Amino acid sequence: MRALLTFATFVILLASPDTSYGAGPGKIVWPKPIEILQGELIEVSVSGQEIAAVEGRLDKEKVVFFGDGASGFNAIIGADVDAKPASSKLRLTARTHTGTEINAEIPVTIKVKSFRQESFHVPPGFDRMTPESLTEIRREQAAFARVFAAPSAERLWEAPFIRPVPHEASASSFGLRRIINGKPRAPHSGTDLSSPAGTEVNATNHGKIVLAGNFFFAGGSVVLDHGGGLFTMYFHLSEIRVGEGTRVRKGDVLGLSGATGRVTGAHLHWGARLANARVDPLELLKKISNHRQLLPESTTPANEMEKKDGA
Ligand SMILES: [Zn+2]
Numbered sequence: 001m002r003a004l005l006t007f008a009t010f011v012i013l014l015a016s017p018d019t020s021y022g023a024g025p026g027k028i029v030w031p032k033p034i035e036i037l038q039g040e041l042i043e044v045s046v047s048g049q050e051i052a053a054v055e056g057r058l059d060k061e062k063v064v065f066f067g068d069g070a071s072g073f074n075a076i077i078g079a080d081v082d083a084k085p086a087s088s089k090l091r092l093t094a095r096t097h098t099g100t101e102i103n104a105e106i107p108v109t110i111k112v113k114s115f116r117q118e119s120f121h122v123p124p125g126f127d128r129m130t131p132e133s134l135t136e137i138r139r140e141q142a143a144f145a146r147v148f149a150a151p152s153a154e155r156l157w158e159a160p161f162i163r164p165v166p167h168e169a170s171a172s173s174f175g176l177r178r179i180i181n182g183k184p185r186a187p188h189s190g191t192d193l194s195s196p197a198g199t200e201v202n203a204t205n206h207g208k209i210v211l212a213g214n215f216f217f218a219g220g221s222v223v224l225d226h227g228g229g230l231f232t233m234y235f236h237l238s239e240i241r242v243g244e245g246t247r248v249r250k251g252d253v254l255g256l257s258g259a260t261g262r263v264t265g266a267h268l269h270w271g272a273r274l275a276n277a278r279v280d281p282l283e284l285l286k287k288i289s290n291h292r293q294l295l296p297e298s299t300t301p302a303n304e305m306e307k308k309d310g311a
């Protein structure tokens with residue numbers, strides 16, 4: 001164990017900024033220590049002339065690296081909206097063209113982000129479900145779990161990501177914590193864009209339609225698999241114009257926004273999931289390199305409110 005710890009320390013030293021492994025053409029540049037806020041994304045890269053492939057793991061989730069065609073390998077890491085603030089390690093293995101494996105551990109710190117909080121009281125039993133509704137909810141949960149369990153290994157997306165609709169985020173947006181009758185509910189896991197009903201909803205990037213259907217909470221829903229563990233979701237659609245199993249290109253129309261499912265007004269719920277972390281989809285616009293597209297903070301007042309946690 002002691003030998004292992006010593007080795008880990010050695011590797012961390014190597015992984016610190018501007019330090020590289022070995023000398024000459026074999027050097028590898030590892031990522032710097034990572035700090036990430038709840039619901040956010042960060043890009044990391046590993047580079048070196050001799051590297052053929054890079055594999056990564058953060059806790060029990062796989063971190064998928066894609067080569068840039070030169071000597072770099074990039075991945076995106078996300079922290080779940082409800083991730084516990086903690087210190088962890090990104091475990092990396094770089095394999096050279098000659099088959100040598102070189103390992104590194106990069107410290108990862110997950111930090112709390114302050115989200116808006118809403119507290120209100122409703123009559124008891126307001127969300128009591130009929131047996132039919134409960135059956136529908138189970139079907140919905142099973143359908144989503146099935147697609148998230150089988151992500152496409154191939155990277156389908158390319159930078160930049162685009163907005164699915166031009167509208168701003170509403171106040172009931174990503175990470176909102178609701179406390180109902182004193183009891184905290186699950187945080188809102190998507191960004192609600194204030195699109196009027198009938199707005200065309202575009203694919204944020206290339207991908208495969210892995211779910212297209214109508215559900216109790218999410219209403220008319222489309223889920224896109226972009227590969228490497230990244231999914232985006234589009235909920236409450238009034239019309240779906242794509243079928244499961246088909247491929248779409250960035251900008252293709254997936255359907256029309258609406259007010260289906262458990263909502264009180266028309267809007268687009270846009271969600272993103274990376275290696276099972278629920279992240280703010282606006283992060284895809286802000287953090288993916290090459291084409292930075294910084295957005296102004298939303299100033300739109302709350303004009304609708306959903307009753308369902310996370311939808
Ligand atoms: Zn929503």
